[in-house]
Amino acid sequence: MLDGSACESSLSSKQIFSTAETVDRPALRQTLKPILAISNTFAANRSAPFPSKKVMNFLAKVDSKMLQLERPSYEILEKSKSPAHYASIHYSDNMTVSLFGLLDVEDKLPLHDHPFIHGFIKVIYGKFQVFSFSAKSDVAPEIGGEIETFYEGVQVVTPEDDVIYLAPGYGNIHEIRALEPISIFIDILIPGYGSNTAAHYEMPRPLPPPKTKVTLKRKRKHFWTTNIDYPTLSNL
Numbered sequence: 001m002l003d004g005s006a007c008e009s010s011l012s013s014k015q016i017f018s019t020a021e022t023v024d025r026p027a028l029r030q031t032l033k034p035i036l037a038i039s040n041t042f043a044a045n046r047s048a049p050f051p052s053k054k055v056m057n058f059l060a061k062v063d064s065k066m067l068q069l070e071r072p073s074y075e076i077l078e079k080s081k082s083p084a085h086y087a088s089i090h091y092s093d094n095m096t097v098s099l100f101g102l103l104d105v106e107d108k109l110p111l112h113d114h115p116f117i118h119g120f121i122k123v124i125y126g127k128f129q130v131f132s133f134s135a136k137s138d139v140a141p142e143i144g145g146e147i148e149t150f151y152e153g154v155q156v157v158t159p160e161d162d163v164i165y166l167a168p169g170y171g172n173i174h175e176i177r178a179l180e181p182i183s184i185f186i187d188i189l190i191p192g193y194g195s196n197t198a199a200h201y202e203m204p205r206p207l208p209p210p211k212t213k214v215t216l217k218r219k220r221k222h223f224w225t226t227n228i229d230y231p232t233l234s235n236l
């Protein structure tokens, strides 16, 4: 997951989504509402335990039908000339809900962090690899600086798999690669990045064995997404 702020071009919903533009999605709205309530409660008391299981259970219900999202064709999506595509579903102070789509096999959301964020991923179409690293500190070093992490390993996920949860201090730095063309996932960030931006890191090569320590080096952001005008739910 990344903030979708670095968008250099856009595709309209008419180009991508054949059904969603004018249709409300009451089932999606009803599913996101309790997650927003959890987000707002958490924002009021950040020292309370975070109810990650509840969010995972709600998000597990979300699929392509609930999103009214047909799988875009390769031919349409490649017109953007961008490997990664982003659409905002909902944005408010305490929660960000987005769609990310990768065009081709090996396209990726490169290694990045989620400072002080609880993040959730549910695959909608296709198949992804998620490489996860845990850093004890959510404070990123300066560009060129290093951070000590623990490589958790890689998961392969499809729409049939459970929601992935990452927490401050656990899996809070990750890279997501597509294993199929037109792979799409929904993510929820609690809270969103706000005024923060994602820090990007060099992917260690070769990868260390899972469950071992590894030092990551921060690098400059060299990545962009194409913004897709999916109809947002401003008010849940």
Ligand SMILES: [Fe+2]
Pocket (backbone or CB within 6 Å): 001, 002, 112, 113, 114, 174
């Ligand atoms: Fe991420």
